[in-house]
Amino acid sequence: GAVVSQHPSRVICKSGTSVKIECRSLDFQATTMFWYRQFPKQSLMLMATSNEGSKATYEQGVEKDKFLINHASLTLSTLTVTSAHPEDSSFYICSARVSGETQYFGPGTRLLVL
Amino acid sequence: KNQVEQSPQSLIILEGKNCTLQCNYTVSPFSNLRWYKQDTGRGPVSLTIMTFSENTKSNGRYTATLDADTKQSSLHITASQLSDSASYICVVSKGGATNKLIFGTGTLLAVQP
Numbered sequence: 001g002a003v004v005s006q007h008p009s010r011v012i013c014k015s016g017t018s019v020k021i022e023c024r025s026l027d028f029q030a031t032t033m034f035w036y037r038q039f040p041k042q043s044l045m046l047m048a049t050s051n052e053g054s055k056a057t058y059e060q061g062v063e064k065d066k067f068l069i070n071h072a073s074l075t076l077s078t079l080t081v082t083s084a085h086p087e088d089s090s091f092y093i094c095s096a097r098v099s100g101e102t103q104y105f106g107p108g109t110r111l112l113v114l
Numbered sequence: 115k116n117q118v119e120q121s122p123q124s125l126i127i128l129e130g131k132n133c134t135l136q137c138n139y140t141v142s143p144f145s146n147l148r149w150y151k152q153d154t155g156r157g158p159v160s161l162t163i164m165t166f167s168e169n170t171k172s173n174g175r176y177t178a179t180l181d182a183d184t185k186q187s188s189l190h191i192t193a194s195q196l197s198d199s200a201s202y203i204c205v206v207s208k209g210g211a212t213n214k215l216i217f218g219t220g221t222l223l224a225v226q227p
Binding site: 004006041042043044045046091093095102103105106107108110 | 150155156157158159160163203214215217218219220222
């Protein structure tokens, strides 16, 4: 149980384009989903927290207009990287939480912006 | 400042050997501590979770310890296998309303034949 999927697993795009990443909880309903970014040899950095049906809460330094988060249902959250640039290239990981503290992590999405 | 520090940064061991990874934290208030295994290009997978009152927790060949007084934890891997090669991340959950996770930078373990 408690499986979280992400799609796509990897994406390559041109600079200036927008990329959408999906995060789904497959066998449970997630009241809260989290989006993380991980650069090479670094740990996960929380970007934003999203609760179903409400606006996401962004961490300090994360541009909300650049990283659009939509948590339209209890099983789906999307992260859209708008007008992507090479510095946005990173490993994006989502996690989902039902209640309490346990977060279940997705397999990650590798984004490469050329 | 809420921090989680891990050592060593990287480690190479031979297959079949044991190893111990360290984690020191300064997170307050403390809720729980987890060890995750992250394979390259994959998301983290939980290995163990310990609350304040738990000193040790095992999951197969993985044994985690927690000393809440000194704010230290260790992850011991017994009879290592090639598939143990991964990054091991110590994560402390900050108590309170946010339940925020504080991530360590990880220990990159390479198990060689």
